Amino acid sequence: MDFNHTEDRTMLKDMVARFIADNYPLEERNRAAESTEGFSRDLWAQFAELGLIGALFSEEDGGFGGAGFDINVLFEELGRGLVVEPFLASAVLGGSVLAQLGNEEQKAIIADVIAGKTLLALAHGEPNGRYDLAYVETSAQQDGDGWVLNGSKAVVLNGDSADYLIVTARVSGGTWDEDGISAFLVPGTTDGVEIRGYPTIDGQHAAEVVLNNVRLEAPALLGESGNAYPAIETATARANVALVSEAVGLMEVCRDMTLEYLRTRKQFGVPIGKFQALQHRMATVLTEIEQARSAAINAAGRLDLERSEREKAISSAKALAGRIGRLVAEEAIQMHGGIAMTWEYGLGHFAKRLIMIDHQFGDVDFHTARFVDFSRNAA
Numbered sequence: 001m002d003f004n005h006t007e008d009r010t011m012l013k014d015m016v017a018r019f020i021a022d023n024y025p026l027e028e029r030n031r032a033a034e035s036t037e038g039f040s041r042d043l044w045a046q047f048a049e050l051g052l053i054g055a056l057f058s059e060e061d062g063g064f065g066g067a068g069f070d071i072n073v074l075f076e077e078l079g080r081g082l083v084v085e086p087f088l089a090s091a092v093l094g095g096s097v098l099a100q101l102g103n104e105e106q107k108a109i110i111a112d113v114i115a116g117k118t119l120l121a122l123a124h125g126e127p128n129g130r131y132d133l134a135y136v137e138t139s140a141q142q143d144g145d146g147w148v149l150n151g152s153k154a155v156v157l158n159g160d161s162a163d164y165l166i167v168t169a170r171v172s173g174g175t176w177d178e179d180g181i182s183a184f185l186v187p188g189t190t191d192g193v194e195i196r197g198y199p200t201i202d203g204q205h206a207a208e209v210v211l212n213n214v215r216l217e218a219p220a221l222l223g224e225s226g227n228a229y230p231a232i233e234t235a236t237a238r239a240n241v242a243l244v245s246e247a248v249g250l251m252e253v254c255r256d257m258t259l260e261y262l263r264t265r266k267q268f269g270v271p272i273g274k275f276q277a278l279q280h281r282m283a284t285v286l287t288e289i290e291q292a293r294s295a296a297i298n299a300a301g302r303l304d305l306e307r308s309e310r311e312k313a314i315s316s317a318k319a320l321a322g323r324i325g326r327l328v329a330e331e332a333i334q335m336h337g338g339i340a341m342t343w344e345y346g347l348g349h350f351a352k353r354l355i356m357i358d359h360q361f362g363d364v365d366f367h368t369a370r371f372v373d374f375s376r377n378a379a
Helices: 007-023 026-033 041-049 068-081 087-101 109-114 229-264 276-301 307-341 347-357 364-378
Strands: 120-123 139-143 146-157 164-170 181-187 193-199 205-216
Touching (some): 026 347, 087 181, 146 164, 146 181, 229 276, 307 364
Parallel strands (some): 120 164
Antiparallel strands (some): 146 205, 193 205
């Protein structure tokens, strides 16, 4: 397997880095995060014009990428910029499920998603489900040719700004069964859909969604009834590749800020970076970051393999990113001292996002156990 970036991906990486450096200072990011929607529509349109959303979709779906390494390259740079625009929610999660399950008419929406005109959000996780993707209590009952949905969805990324929600609901089986889950394309303004948006601690945006007798016509069903789970799992695998790649970018910023601080902060007349204890701690941080980078690249390269191999690579990378991300964040803050906790100084914002990535789509404990399960089943 060749882990070297193609010329196109190298160009994409450089373009994103330059654009963020020129147009996305921390102050601009914080203003966007504190807005009603939690991101900037103007910047989202500029990202779309640059083709960054299209990089997350395959050519057959109207994009020009969509592979694991495309996700890896883009999200590593988005992490360095601490970008809050809804790449993960709209393109990776919602867009992936729609691309896998949608028919030709339904997938026509993807063109507007790539153009930045339409936003998607995946409403799958539930209040009692924790990280288990099979846990779905929300019900979908047939009503003539249509459907009636009832239930609740929790922490729906960018759900309050989405034009369409992709809602999962159970049509058969028990609450924990992988079979019997369907997906529906639901306009955000549909009667009976209640959405409460809120900011998260790391500057992102999410929503709680309640479905009260939501009536849908037959064309709202995505794919075959009861068979949506594989698409949900694949979309989540792609999201985890995005998150571990973003984490690597965040770690590198924390590393660079800490190294600069160690070079310039003086005690007893010398830079504190000359103290051997801090040198040893920084060496550990540097080594661990490279391990996280290798795991992210491995996960990206195995995204299109069969399920067991894919999920083992994903869980390994996500568990490592969670453990190492916490280490990097804690060490960076401790070596900075009190300045790291001030709002004006950027490190605290990067550290918060790094810590919270561990809690999206499975934390260290969850993915360690998941890796063990898939390894046992493969033996």
